[in-house]
Amino acid sequence: MKALAFWTLAFVVALTGLSVAQSAEKQDAGPGSAREKLIGAWRLVSMEEPGPDGKVTRITDRKGILIYTRDGHMSVQVMLPKSESGVSNDYVQNGYEASFGGYDVNEVAHTVTHHVQGSVTRGLVGKDLPRVYQFSDVYLILKSARPDEHWSVTWEHY
Known part of the structure; x- marks a missing residue:
């Protein structure tokens, strides 16, 4: 059970990091960038x-x-x-x-x-x-x- 909780948390952290990176990339390439x-x-x-x-x-x-x-x-x-x-x-x-x-x-x-x-x-x-x-x-x-x-x-x- 601990292993499942660890991997679930790792997945959520990775997904959050990806989302933040994509948001920053889109923000940098915005119309006024x-x-x-x-x-x-x-x-x-x-x-x-x-x-x-x-x-x-x-x-x-x-x-x-x-x-x-x-x-x-x-x-x-x-x-x-x-x-x-x-x-x-x-x-x-x-x-x-x-x-x-x-x-x-x-x-x-x-x-x-x-x-x-x-x-x-x-x-x-x-x-x-x-x-x-x-x-x-x-x-x-x-x-x-x-x-x-x-x-x-x-x-x-x-």
Whole structure:
């Protein structure tokens, strides 16, 4: 009898925990949530990054798209202009940036973390890339959460 009471109590506790977790998940993805605001396609407006002299430069001649799906997938592609076609770094290879994978949103920390499953730069595959997000009117501004990276990207909802 004690065993039955124990398993009944364990089942009720597990069911309650599941219900609370599902409620929190639904609450986080509500109409006004950041996760809900992220969903859809975003057009690249501009990028800001430090130049060789350390001064931040606003760049507007790049093309790009960022997509977040409701079921937790993301994809980003950015094409640099012909004058930058030879640029390569941790994110860009020969003037092109592309990666895809999953994502998570932490509304308390204002971060979206990209879980890279594939990328044009293989060094990103398997990495988690936290991004600080900010919404401003129709814009989404993403910045690296790393203190050694000083760039930001402004996106506009299609």
